[in-house]
Each structure stands twice: as structure tokens, then as C-alpha cells.
Amino acid sequence: MQIDSPAIVCTARAHGEHGAVIRLLTKSDGLIAAYVHGSRSRKTKGVLTPGNLVAAELEARGEGRMARARLELETSRAALALDPLSLAMVEWLTMLVADTLPEGETFPDVYVRMNAMLALLDADAGALRVGEALARFEFALLADLGFQLDLGSCAVTGQLDDLIYVSPKSGRAVSRDAGAQYKERLLALPAFLLGSGVRPTGADIQGALGLTRHFILRDLLPTHRADRTIVARDRVDARLGKRF
Numbered sequence: 169m170q171i172d173s174p175a176i177v178c179t180a181r182a183h184g185e186h187g188a189v190i191r192l193l194t195k196s197d198g199l200i201a202a203y204v205h206g207s208r209s210r211k212t213k214g215v216l217t218p219g220n221l222v223a224a225e226l227e228a229r230g231e232g233r234m235a236r237a238r239l240e241l242e243t244s245r246a247a248l249a250l251d252p253l254s255l256a257m258v259e260w261l262t263m264l265v266a267d268t269l270p271e272g273e274t275f276p277d278v279y280v281r282m283n284a285m286l287a288l289l290d291a292d293a294g295a296l297r298v299g300e301a302l303a304r305f306e307f308a309l310l311a312d313l314g315f316q317l318d319l320g321s322c323a324v325t326g327q328l329d330d331l332i333y334v335s336p337k338s339g340r341a342v343s344r345d346a347g348a349q350y351k352e353r354l355l356a357l358p359a360f361l362l363g364s365g366v367r368p369t370g371a372d373i374q375g376a377l378g379l380t381r382h383f384i385l386r387d388l389l390p391t392h393r394a395d396r397t398i399v400a401r402d403r404v405d406a407r408l409g410k411r412f
Contacts, residue, residue, distance in 0.1 A: 171197055171235075174242065175224040176282055178266040180204075180216040188216060190237065191266045192224055195279040199269040202226050202237035212239075218262040219245035219286055245286060253411060254289045256403040257298065261285060261305070263397050268313060268388045278312055281305050295411030299373040300360065302404070306380035307361060315339070315387045317379075319362060322346055332357050336382055355379045370412025377405065 175192035178199070183189045188204050202224075204212065215222060221243035226235040248254040265282060269275060288301055310316060316339075321328050323340035324347075333342040333354035347354050356375035360368040368376070381401060389397055 170228075171200070171224065171226040173197065173224055173226075175200075175222055175239075176262075176279070176286070177216055177218050177220045177222060177239075178262040179218060189234070190216060191271075192222070192226075192237070193265055193269070193279055193282060194224070195276045196274065197272070198274045199266065199271045200226060200235065201271060202235040204237050204239065214244070214246065215239050215241045217244070217246050219248065219258040221245075221283070221286075245290065248289055251292075253295065253298070253404075253407040256400065256407050257289055257302065258286070260397075260400040260404050261302075263400050264306075264309070264384070267390065267397050268309070268384075275312055278309060281308060295408055296368070296370065296373065299370070299377070299408050299412075300368050303361070303373060303376035303380055306377070306384060310380065310383055310388070313388060315383060317341075317383065319357065331362065332359075334379055339383060355382060370408075374405075374409065374412070377408075381405075 173194045173196055175194045178191045178193055180188045180190045183203065186205060190202055190204055192200050192202060194200060220241060223240040223242055225238040228235040245258060248258055261282065285301055285305055288298055317334060318339060319331065319341040321341065322331060322343040323335055323338060325343055327343050330344045331341040332344050333347040333351065334357045335342055336355050341357055342354055355378060358368055358372035358376045359366050360372060361376055385394060385398060
């Protein structure tokens, strides 16, 4: 296997005395694990910062052996560490992708959306915009991985309007009247996720992120990684809450 592609650095873990095992998200080949030699040098450490866009050359030396990577920095996201919210967002996004995408399967839309999210953070777009974008990113990721929520009609009555809840069990929408007596058990469904054209408030975004968080934890994150990964999401929720 030989790959020459732009890639987003998702994770980097020290391996041995001189190297690191990294996970890169590429548009054409999906999530790839690779070994980088000389990762302890100051230059290479900077390249391996999660969120960075790199030009990656990967070569596998034999069946079943991990690819070796040579990386050149294209876009640094190191400056995002200066803002607590942006730092938390990058940490969560890169860990989420690394922990949920199966390696070697192609997800070009995830790559495009990930790049767009990182560019939005670079542009200092503000809490409302990045919060909305995060909710949409997570909503789409659930669909990409086979867990699309069914929000087209009420699960109880079949009606198409006044959908304000989601069942935490079925992932289907529930209308206001049908869900009234069970509302404490249901998840909020903010109108902006239905394509209403209404700009979301901070409360809407928090509701949407509560919705996607529930299904990401239930359906996407492996049990042995969920506790570690969701701590990164806790930081996002806390820091977004302070900006609304």
C-alpha cells in the first residue's frame, strides 16, 4: 500500500524511544494508523498536533505491517490551543473520529466536514456558529455510521409537524401532543435540526448536543473507550455553556 494524500492528524501516541503511532483521517482512504519515526524532535512534535492538516506519504512494508508515514505540515492548528473552547473542540472532534470510524473504510464526507469544522474554529466564528456546526457534524456522523435518526414524522401519530421530541430508545421524532405526558423521558428536538431555517439559540444548541451525545454514547463509542473520550465532550459542553 502506498498513499500520498492530504490528511488530518487525529491522534498521536508515543511508541518506543523514537517514534509515534498516529491516526490520520484522509478523504480517499478513511482513517489510517501509521508509524512516524523521530516523533520526539521539536519539528515533528509540532506536525503531530491533533487537528493539523498535513501532506502524508504512507507506505506499508508487507502484509499486516503498519504503514510508515512521512508528513509535511500544510495547515497548523496549534494556535487553537490558546482558546479553551477551540482546544476542547479539537480534542473532542479528533478523538471522536479516531474512536468511531473503522480503519480503512472511506468516509469522504466526514473528512470534508471535519476540515470545515476546523476552518470554522480557525476563523474564530463564535460560540453559536461553532456549537451549531458541532451538532450538525455529530448528527451527520451518526447517519454516516448507520445510526441515522428518523425525524421525518411522529413515531406515535405519523404527523409531520410540531415535532419537538425524540425517543431516546428508537431515535424517532415525537410530536408535542403525543409526547406531552412523557416529556421528562424524551430528548429535545430543536427546530434547526429539521431544516426550519430558524437560527438556533444557545438553548437550542445545548438541546441538540444533548440529543447527539445520547446516541453517540449509546451507539458509536466502544465501551472500553467511552469514559475517556466523553471527558473531552464534557469540556466542550462546559465551555460552550459559558459562552451562551
